[in-house]
Amino acid sequence: MVVIDNGESVARVDPITTMRNYMAQHGMKNSRQRETIAEVFFEAARHMSVDDILEAARQVDSRVSQATVYRTMKLLTECGLAEARHFNDGQALYEVGDILGHHHDHLICIDCGKIVEFVDERIEELQTEIATKYGFELTQHRMELYGRCGDPQCRERGN
Amino acid sequence: MVVIDNGESVARVDPITTMRNYMAQHGMKNSRQRETIAEVFFEAARHMSVDDILEAARQVDSRVSQATVYRTMKLLTECGLAEARHFNDGQALYEVGDILGHHHDHLICIDCGKIVEFVDERIEELQTEIATKYGFELTQHRMELYGRCGDPQCRERGN
């Protein structure tokens, strides 16, 4: 169960229920694999690649294939329950969607790969202002800051 | 010839000269293909995929291969003369680097694919502030706003 507190009201969204509703509304059938994949993904609640998810799902049920993970994550993305990120132009990383957690942006260490999530309301407001200025109706945005984290334990790439 | 006006001083950077200097400093040889590719890329000065660049280069010199375009764009990226963008997780789009044009962010129409470039100093400042707050030394950032452009001529995707 995830709680969203947007400062005005509190909504409770259960991702598994949301997924089931979405499937029902779209003439889709549920399956053992989809439930397993969704469970491990929402339980971990962190940035996971398809292979991470596959590995975790197989610990619960060894009969899950990579293709099904790809298909299920696409489904969850369509629901708005998951979002794909491409920080490094390699494998996509999935994280829980805005409707479950708070929207946030990312700060990524170019040496150790550490990812910090943050929100800054001033930036959110400026983004809307800029979109409006150019006649756009904003639907989504992506902001990623890259730098060196300065952590003493930071291991440079290649170590 | 590209002019950079950063508000304090004005520098003139010729990309072809910069590329030649870079190659000389790195024990590389120039070639007919590299000059052709660089010429068409800097002349167009817009977002171009590798295939766009290949097509344009072949109109000048039919003996240019895709592999050489990839290799040359990588070289130009290392020089800072070009930057790769991945707006849609498909083919990369290249644009001229910050040292040639002003740094800018992007507003992308999700219906017609139109790309608007913009700069907002307030956002630039906030980004640095946020990175500092989390102990990061900012090296680079990426901000993309997605929405509907509201243009009457906007053709929805798939048309």
Next chain:
DNA sequence: GTCAGTGCAAAGGTTTTGCAATTTA
């Protein structure tokens, strides 16, 4: 003449897809 650059095609990595078999409702 030497060594870097090229073109080609093959290989690489990630994601999608066709299809027969299976599972769900």
Next chain:
DNA sequence: TAAATTGCAAAACCTTTGCACTGAC
């Protein structure tokens, strides 16, 4: 039982790379 889902492997897609040949210095 009909229709959607699965697993497998092949294909698709973008990009990189090995190698013999070409071309720049």
